[in-house]
Amino acid sequence: MxxxxxxxxxxARIGRFVADLASQVIDLLNPKPGERIxxxxxxxxxxxxxxxxxxxxxxxxDSSPSMVAAAQLRKLDVRQLxxxxxxxxxxxxxxxxxxALHWMHNQDAVLSGIHRALKPGARFVxxxxxxxxxxxxxxxxxxxxxxxxIDAVQGGQNYFPTSASYDSRLRRHGFDVKYIEIIPRPTxxxxxxxxxxxKTFRRGLFDRLPxxxxxxxxxxxxxxxxxxxxxxxxxWTVDYVRLRFLAIAK
Numbered sequence: 001m002x003x004x005x006x007x008x009x010x011x012a013r014i015g016r017f018v019a020d021l022a023s024q025v026i027d028l029l030n031p032k033p034g035e036r037i038x039x040x041x042x043x044x045x046x047x048x049x050x051x052x053x054x055x056x057x058x059x060x061x062d063s064s065p066s067m068v069a070a071a072q073l074r075k076l077d078v079r080q081l082x083x084x085x086x087x088x089x090x091x092x093x094x095x096x097x098x099x100a101l102h103w104m105h106n107q108d109a110v111l112s113g114i115h116r117a118l119k120p121g122a123r124f125v126x127x128x129x130x131x132x133x134x135x136x137x138x139x140x141x142x143x144x145x146x147x148x149x150i151d152a153v154q155g156g157q158n159y160f161p162t163s164a165s166y167d168s169r170l171r172r173h174g175f176d177v178k179y180i181e182i183i184p185r186p187t188x189x190x191x192x193x194x195x196x197x198x199k200t201f202r203r204g205l206f207d208r209l210p211x212x213x214x215x216x217x218x219x220x221x222x223x224x225x226x227x228x229x230x231x232x233x234x235x236w237t238v239d240y241v242r243l244r245f246l247a248i249a250k
Contacts, residue, residue, distance in 0.1 A: 022047055022098045022127065028179075028246055029125040031056040035093040038117055040083045040110075040126075041100020045071030048078065051096065061086065062100075086113030095124045102129035102158045111173040118249040124175060130182045130243030131162040137239070140224040141202065144217055150208055166243060175247035182243055189236040194222050194229065197238060 026047065031037055033055025042048045042060030044067050052058045060078035062068050071078040081087075083097075084106045095114050104110045114124060141152035161169070163180045170177050189197055198206065198218055206214050230236050 025098055025125060025127040025244055026050060028244070029094060029096050029123075031094070036091060038088065038092045038095045038114070040086075040095060040097040040114065041103065042071060042078055043067045043100070045074045045076045045078055047096075047098055048076050049074050052076065059092075083113070084109040086110075086117055088113075088117035090116065090119050092117050093119060093122050095122070095126075097126040097128070099127065099129070101126055102133070102160055104159070107159060107169060108173070111169060111175075115174045115249055120249060122249045124247045124249065125245070127242050127244040129158060129160045130241045131160050132182075132184075133158075133160040133239075133241040135239055136225060136228045140221050141205065143224060144221050145205070148209060148213070148217070150205075152205060160241070161243065163243060163245075166245070170245070170247050174250050176250055178246045178248060180243070180245035182241060185240045185242050187238045187240045189238060193234075193236045194225055197236070198222070
């Protein structure tokens with residue numbers, strides 16, 4: 001399986017809508033002055049900075065060197081660390097994650113590390129891709145990459161659970177789930193459209209192709225998706241479905 005790679009500048013240009021749409025999950029976190037909060041998969045720190053602006057003391061972690069460097073330019077406490085190998089010990093009042101957990105392969109290691117990082121009674125608030133997320137895109141990628149002998153589902157690396165399955169997983173790792181919900185959220189893309197989305201959010205998958213084949217594969221994927229996700233004015237909408245939850249560490 002090829003790893004997803006990130007370019008912080010490209011993400012800021014094309015993927016900024018991800019952070020811009022996170023106001024409700026920030027409200028669910030409700031950060032308070034003086035709290036220590038762990039931001040898992042913090043990316044370039046856009047939301048980490050918002051949480052810090054509320055007066056909380058935030059530590060961000062992300063596995064991407066490019067994203068960590070961009071976050072550190074914001075003068076944030078951000079470390080290059082995978083969410084699967086967290087090494088904190090009962091020191092945070094809350095944990096937060098937005099649009100990152102579905103990229104992490106070993107969910108049991110992730111949740112075990114988050115639970116260990118939290119004080120008893122601390123809250124864990126997150127939003128991630130939920131069951132049915134980017135379904136049309138997944139189908140198109142499967143069709144295109146099958147011609148190259150590549151399993152696009154595995155290559156896409158994502159885990160999009162139902163609310164019932166993730167509720168059970170959280171409880172197995174010592175969390176009391178207070179709220180969990182699947183939220184359909186069709187999202188209008190910026191001017192870069194579907195091509196820009198694919199080059200940003202499926203970069204690792206397309207990088208598995210020889211360079212001379214990538215543009216044709218991008219073109220074919222866009223053509224397949226156009227009838228479902230592009231309107232008559234050329235505006236693209238991604239079929240996002242989110243899973244949002246609030247859980248308490250026991």
